[in-house]
Amino acid sequence: MTVSRAIAQFVGNLTWEGLPPDVQDRARACLLNSYGIALSGWMTPYAPVARETAITLFGERPTGATMLGDGRRTTVAGAVLANGALFHGRAQEDTCGSAHLGTIVVPLLTAMCETGAYPLDRFLPAMVAGYEVGGLLEGEYIAGSREKGFRASPLYGVVAAAAAAAKMMNLGVERIDAALANAASFTGGIAQSLLEGSDEWRYQVGASAMNGLIAADLAAKGSVSAQESFEGAAGFVRAYSAPGRDPQSLVGDLGKVWSLRRVAFKPYPVCAFNQTPVLAALTIRENVDWRTIASARVRMNPGETGYSGLDSQGPFSTVTGTLMSTPFCMATTLIHGEPTMEAIADLSEGAAMELTRRIEMAADEEIPPLSCVTELRLVDGTERRHEQMMQPQDYAYDWADLATRLRRIGDLSGVSDRAFDRIEAFAGDVPNSDVKLVVEAFGLPVRKTGGRSEKRADVSVSAASPS
Numbered sequence: 001m002t003v004s005r006a007i008a009q010f011v012g013n014l015t016w017e018g019l020p021p022d023v024q025d026r027a028r029a030c031l032l033n034s035y036g037i038a039l040s041g042w043m044t045p046y047a048p049v050a051r052e053t054a055i056t057l058f059g060e061r062p063t064g065a066t067m068l069g070d071g072r073r074t075t076v077a078g079a080v081l082a083n084g085a086l087f088h089g090r091a092q093e094d095t096c097g098s099a100h101l102g103t104i105v106v107p108l109l110t111a112m113c114e115t116g117a118y119p120l121d122r123f124l125p126a127m128v129a130g131y132e133v134g135g136l137l138e139g140e141y142i143a144g145s146r147e148k149g150f151r152a153s154p155l156y157g158v159v160a161a162a163a164a165a166a167k168m169m170n171l172g173v174e175r176i177d178a179a180l181a182n183a184a185s186f187t188g189g190i191a192q193s194l195l196e197g198s199d200e201w202r203y204q205v206g207a208s209a210m211n212g213l214i215a216a217d218l219a220a221k222g223s224v225s226a227q228e229s230f231e232g233a234a235g236f237v238r239a240y241s242a243p244g245r246d247p248q249s250l251v252g253d254l255g256k257v258w259s260l261r262r263v264a265f266k267p268y269p270v271c272a273f274n275q276t277p278v279l280a281a282l283t284i285r286e287n288v289d290w291r292t293i294a295s296a297r298v299r300m301n302p303g304e305t306g307y308s309g310l311d312s313q314g315p316f317s318t319v320t321g322t323l324m325s326t327p328f329c330m331a332t333t334l335i336h337g338e339p340t341m342e343a344i345a346d347l348s349e350g351a352a353m354e355l356t357r358r359i360e361m362a363a364d365e366e367i368p369p370l371s372c373v374t375e376l377r378l379v380d381g382t383e384r385r386h387e388q389m390m391q392p393q394d395y396a397y398d399w400a401d402l403a404t405r406l407r408r409i410g411d412l413s414g415v416s417d418r419a420f421d422r423i424e425a426f427a428g429d430v431p432n433s434d435v436k437l438v439v440e441a442f443g444l445p446v447r448k449t450g451g452r453s454e455k456r457a458d459v460s461v462s463a464a465s466p467s
Helices: 003-013 021-039 046-058 076-085 102-112 120-147 152-168 175-187 192-196 200-220 236-240 246-255 272-285 319-324 327-335 340-346 350-357 399-413 417-429 436-443
Strands: 092-094 263-265 295-300 357-363 372-378 383-388
Touching: 003 120, 003 152, 003 175, 003 246, 003 295, 021 092, 021 102, 021 120, 021 263, 021 399, 021 417, 046 076, 046 200, 076 102, 076 200, 092 120, 102 120, 102 152, 102 200, 120 236, 152 175, 152 200, 175 200, 175 236, 192 295, 200 357, 236 417, 272 295, 272 327, 272 372, 272 383, 295 327, 319 327, 319 340, 319 383, 327 340, 327 350, 327 357, 340 372, 340 399, 417 436
Parallel strands: 295 357
Antiparallel strands: 092 263, 295 372, 372 383
16 A cells, blocks of 8 residues: 555544544644634734735635635635735744644635535544644654755645645545645745745745645546655655655554644744743743853754754844744843743844854754753853753643633733634634634734734734844
8 A cells, every 4th residue: 555545544534533532632722822823923024925915816705715814805725825924923833843734734724614615523633634644744754854955844734734625625535645645746845044034934834735725626626646656766755855764654653643742832932942942041041140141052952953043143134033043042031031022023132142142052962852951151150051851742731721821922912812712712612613703813903002903904014024
C-alpha cells in the first residue's frame, strides 16, 4: 500500500467518537485558541493587504465566506487567503512542533462551513485529520526540511489542509488519496523572509490553505494523481527533507501517536522557540538588574539556534526581525517585563537594542528542545547561571486556563468579552453550535486606546506594523 493511500484510509475512517477524550479536548482547545488569537490580531496590517488581494482575484460574493473582521464576503479560497493572514498576524498561534497548523486548517474549515455547503458535524473530524496528517510529516521530517531552507507551516500545511478539506467534503478513500498526492505537488514555502524580516511568511498560511483546498477539489472532480507522491524517487520526502524514517513505516503511527498531544500554545507574541527564553528572562529579571549585565550567552538546542533569524543581534528594520531574534526578545523582556506586541515592534528602543548586542547564542546538543541555559556575566565580574527546562506539555494549557489567557490578551487588545463569549460557545459546542457565532465575534467593535470603539474593517495598521 502506498503512503498516500494509507494516510487516506486513516482520514476516511476517522470519527470524532473514536478519538481518545484528551485528543478531543485538545482539538477544542486548538479551535478556541485559533479564534482567540485572531480576535486580538485585528490591528495587525497583514489581513487588510490579503483582503484586497482576495477581492481583486475573486471578487465579492454575497453568499460566500466572510473575511473575518472585515465583513465582506468572497469565495472560500479568497476568505482563507485573507483570514490566514489575520490568524497569523500576532505570531502567537498554536504550534505543532514547528508548524502552525491552526492558522491553516481552522480558517479553511470555518469558511467551508459558513457557505452552507458542508455540515458542522464534519468540522472537528476534518480539523483533527489536518492536524494529524500535517503533524505526522512535520514530526519526522522537520530537521531535514529546515536544513534545506523550508518553513514548516507552508510545507506541511498544504498537506494538512488537503486532508482537512477532503474530510470535510466527505470524499472516499481513493479521492482522499488523490487530494494528498495533489497537495504533495502543490506544497513548498521557504524561510528567507524570516531572515530578511519581510512579510511573505504572514501570507504563506493562507496560500497553503488555499492550495490544500484546490488539491482536494481537483481530486473531487476526478484528477489523476501520482501514486507514490510521498515515498517516490522524486516525491515529497526526497524533495523536501533528508533521509529519515521510512514513510511506509511512519504512517503506522496514525491513530496511535497523536500529533494533537504535542500541540503547544504560545503565551507571548514571538517565535515559538523564543517562548522559553522569554520565560527565562522574566525569572532572571526578578533577581538581576538588566543594567548590570555585561554579557550573556544563551545555550539552546541546535535545531532551534540554527532556525532563521533566532541568533540575530540586529540591526532590525521590521517586527519580523525582532520577534524572531532570541537576543532581542530576551533583552526587551529583561528591561520591560512580559513582552507585548508594542514592545516587540519598537525598533527605536535604544536600551533594548544595546542590550541585544550583549546577548549571544550558542548551540548545545545537551539542551533539549524548548529549553535554554542562560549564562550571565555582570559588570562587577560575578557570574550567574539560569536553567529553564520546558516541554511541549508545559505550554499545553487546558480549556479554562487558555480561555483566561485569551481574554487577558483580548483585554489588552481592546476586544470585548462578548466576542470571547461567542467563540467559546462555538468551539465548546460544535457541531451543535452555529458558525454565525464566529462571524459575529469578529464583527463586534473593538476598543481603541482612550476608550473609543470602532469597526475592525477601518483599521489597517498599528504599532505592530513593520516600519
